[in-house]
Amino acid sequence: MALDTKFYISIFWRRFPYFLIVAAAVSAIGIFIATILPPTYSARAVMLVESEQIAVDKPASRTNLTEVLQRIQQKILSRATLLDMADSLEIYPPESDLSPDRIVEDMRARTEFKVQQKRGEAPLLTVSFSAETGEKAARVANEFVTRILKEHAEIMRGRATEVLRFFEQEEKRLGQELDKLNKTILEFKRENRDSLPDSLSFRRARQTSLQESLIRLEQEQAELQDKRKRLVELYKSQGMVGINQENMTSEEKALQLAKAELERALAVFSADNPKVKVLRARVEQLEKIVLGQRGEAAAEGASEQDKATSRANKTLFDLQLEEIDGRLNFIRKQMNGMKEELARLEETIRATPANALRQAELERDYSLIRAQYDAAVAALAKARTGEIIESRSKGQRIMVIEQPVAPDAPSSPPRLLIMIGSVVAGILAGLAAVVLLEAMNRAVRRPADITAKLGITPIGTLPFVRTRGETLRRRMVIYLALAVVLIGIPAGLYMVHTRYMPMDVLVQKLLDKTGLSLLLEKIRFNGA
DSSP, X not given: OOOOHHHHHHHHHHSXXXXXXXXXXXXXXXXXXXXXXXXXXXXXXXXXXXXXXXXOOOOTTXXXXXXXXXXXXXXXXXXXXXXXXXXXXXXXXXXXXXXXXXXXXXXXXXXXXXXXXXXXXXOEEEEEEEESSHHHHHHHHHHHHHHHHHHHHHHHHHHHHHHHHHHHHHHHHHHHHHHHHXXXXXXXXXXXXXXXXXXXXXXXXXXXXXXXXXXXXXXXXXXHHHHHHHHHHHHHHHSXXXXXXXXOOHHHHHHHHHHHHHHHHHHHSOTTOHHHHHHHHHHHHHHHHHHHHHHHHHHHOOOHHHHHHHHHHHHHHHHHHHHHHHHHHHHHHHHHHHHHHHHHHHHHHHHHHHHHHHHHHHHHHHHHHHHHHHHHHHHHHHHHHHHHHHHTTOSSEEEEEEOOOOOSSOOBOOHHHHHHHHHHHHHHHHHHHHHHHHHHOOOOOSHHHHHHHHOOOOSOOOOOOOOHHHHHHHHHHHHHHHHIIIIIHHHHHHHIIIIIOOHHHHHHHHHHHHTHHHHHHHHHHHHO
């Protein structure tokens, strides 16, 4: 079915008074609000964050630029700072009944804090404040700039001081640990000086040398003991030792030579050696001959000279025994000392592996702490340099490139935009009212409705004709409604604004009660 344009146009003109009343009411309210809204002046400051004038390697604990700016923003927009500024700058009149929470919310809503940074460029920090007058906006914005500069300087100096203090404490702590560990190592080395791995090779060499010396002494001891035994046997068998060579027979001289040669052979060869056996047989043969000669001399009687020789032989025998026994005693003392030293060496050698592990553990701990100490000393030197740079304001700083000044014209509200928006909203509201009225009207108003509802086709239709009185009364109602809308609503709003409460405060209270103010504030901060 084709759209009946003329019918809908006629309906619109029939409902035009309602459209006009609604559109005029909405537009009047919007225009009035745009007219009475107080002007808002905004003062802005632009600051440039400069890098360090003197570049140094900073310790890892120093904060970066983003963290510094975030900390400044949090401090500037904190509850305590905003309340202090509101009180010191008298942003709100003394008779204001705003609560501290409301003051903080309003201050944050008026303040804009932005950080802009492009790749390869220095960051720009922008802070602005909106107020009822340009002078107040500039005064508060300047206070923000002052506090930002002061807070940045305090943060940088405070951080440099904190870093310096930390590394001073760390250097002191690690130095004390080094001293303590060094003392422990010295005590350990003093207590185990004989069983440290450094002297192990010397002790092993000493052990080998003592073992070889002990073997030589044992051999010499065995030789001396054997010599003593043979000397005693010779004295018992012959009754003399070391007879005078002049009084000896040729057989006795040969016997002494044979015994001396036998002793030398025994020192080199074993008793089963053929040479030793031959010498032993010769000695035995000569001993028999000498014994036979002495038996004949004894049968003839001993003279006084023989008795004197016997006494001399006994004295020589005692001297030789004394010499051999003295040497044996000396060898036994040396062997006992060597055995005791060998026992000590063996004990220290057994203890060396455990001591080596303990010493390596102590030295490893010392090396680790030493490395930490050296790193702390290097970081401390950098921290001291950084602290000097910050104290002389040669480090990172914020420079104001655009001072906040009192603006000549208000920045808000956008009155023309609000007026145009209210007119457009009024038109849309009027059209919506017309559509709503027609949607609610179920009456039959054209032949097509009769055909659609009753199923019959009318021959003709007669329009509804109002009388002159009805027309006049209808026009009067329309004019009266327009007057109320165009004059009464603005007048009523003006009376409320001037006699009861300013419209902006009233709107804000309504938003607070409905909870829309928090929603709008969240949307604003998220958008920022």
